[in-house]
Amino acid sequence: MATRDSLSLAIASTQQIDPYLPHVSSSNPSLKPYVTLTFATSLDSNLSLSPGTQTTLSGPLSKAMTHYLRSKHDAILIGVGTANADNPSLNCRFEGVGGYGGQGLEGQPRPVILDPSGRWDVSEQSKVIQLASTGRGRGPLVLTYTEPQIAMKELLEKVSGKFISMFQQSNTKESTPRFQWADLLAVLSREGITSVMVEGGGAVINDLLHPSNITLVNSVIVTIAPVWLGKGGVQVCPEERVDGGSKVSVGRLGNVKWVPLGDDVVLCGRPSV
Ligand SMILES: NC(=O)C1=CN([C@@H]2O[C@H](COP(=O)(O)OP(=O)(O)OC[C@H]3O[C@@H](n4cnc5c(N)ncnc54)[C@H](O)[C@@H]3O)[C@@H](O)[C@H]2O)C=CC1
Numbered sequence: 456m457a458t459r460d461s462l463s464l465a466i467a468s469t470q471q472i473d474p475y476l477p478h479v480s481s482s483n484p485s486l487k488p489y490v491t492l493t494f495a496t497s498l499d500s501n502l503s504l505s506p507g508t509q510t511t512l513s514g515p516l517s518k519a520m521t522h523y524l525r526s527k528h529d530a531i532l533i534g535v536g537t538a539n540a541d542n543p544s545l546n547c548r549f550e551g552v553g554g555y556g557g558q559g560l561e562g563q564p565r566p567v568i569l570d571p572s573g574r575w576d577v578s579e580q581s582k583v584i585q586l587a588s589t590g591r592g593r594g595p596l597v598l599t600y601t602e603p604q605i606a607m608k609e610l611l612e613k614v615s616g617k618f619i620s621m622f623q624q625s626n627t628k629e630s631t632p633r634f635q636w637a638d639l640l641a642v643l644s645r646e647g648i649t650s651v652m653v654e655g656g657g658a659v660i661n662d663l664l665h666p667s668n669i670t671l672v673n674s675v676i677v678t679i680a681p682v683w684l685g686k687g688g689v690q691v692c693p694e695e696r697v698d699g700g701s702k703v704s705v706g707r708l709g710n711v712k713w714v715p716l717g718d719d720v721v722l723c724g725r726p727s728v
């Protein structure tokens with residue numbers, strides 16, 4: 456839990472970040488959720504030192520800012536690689552804004568885990584499950600192509616989470632199965648989710664930054680920490696884009712704002728392809 460001082464400072468800074476956040480919640484189920492892509496990176500664009508490990512990059516102020524973001528979204532989405540590497544909590548621990556403050560589940564985002572191949576071990580050891588079972592977070596939605604084990608299904612349902620089976624076209628059996636972003640956002644919309652923050656990890660972020668998906672992103676909020684992690688890390692580096700035979704940039708942010716937060720800087724922008 457962040458301290459009161461760091462929270463006050465973070466709140467002051469968040470006024471600059473607010474324009475990049477979802478504001479109007481819509482009950483129209485046909486609308487795509489508002490998508491905020493947000494993560495913390497090193498100066499060499501690494502999310503962590505190596506695959507399968509968790510690396511602290513954000514300082515206390517930018518971490519508090521992340522919890523503020525969590526309080527402003529209906530859902531928080533990660534890939535199964537992050538679920539397994541970090542065993543994250545994925546709740547809002549920003550007292551007074553949402554989360555732990557005697558306000559029940561108000562201000563708590565619903566965790567969403569992309570797990571097409573059924574690699575996430577849904578068990579009592581998972582912090583997400585522990586928090587949901589004690590009223591400190593919401594039960595997760597797990598999007599998958601596989602048939603879940605009955606015990607895992609029951610455990611998830613006990614904490615008001617569930618597996619959602621995604622439709623897999625028989626002619627698109629890739630070696631690394633993926634959902635189409637438009638499809639998965641439509642599924643979230645049908646679950647009543649009007650805004651989602653995508654936190655990572657590398658595969659999820661790089662996939663969303665692909666030229667065919669980046670237009671689905673409404674805003675990008677990146678914490679940049681003053682550290683180099685070196686080669687071998689999990690890197691944010693999307694596929695190249697070729698146009699008319701020449702390599703061009705994948706995308707660019709417009710409407711940019713740089714917000715210093717402690718030793719870090721938070722970059723906010725909107726994709727302009
Ligand atoms: N610094 C930061 O802000 C963050 C750092 N991380 C770090 O990132 C690392 C994990 O990253 P990765 O190994 O790349 O794992 P990941 O979290 O991106 O998960 C990868 C898996 O997600 C699934 N996936 C990805 N895109 C999908 C799609 N479109 N449809 C369906 N499934 C999809 C696939 O099963 C894929 O194997 C960890 O070290 C973690 O600590 C993770 C989140 C944020």
Ligand SMILES: Nc1nc(O)c(N)c(N[C@@H]2O[C@H](COP(=O)(O)O)[C@@H](O)[C@H]2O)n1
Nearest residue numbers: 495510511512513521541543544545654
């Ligand atoms: N904002 C931010 N800064 C960092 O330095 C990080 N390593 C991350 N990682 C993300 O946050 C999740 C951990 O969340 P909990 O504190 O356990 O709720 C982790 O899984 C990454 O998605 N983020």
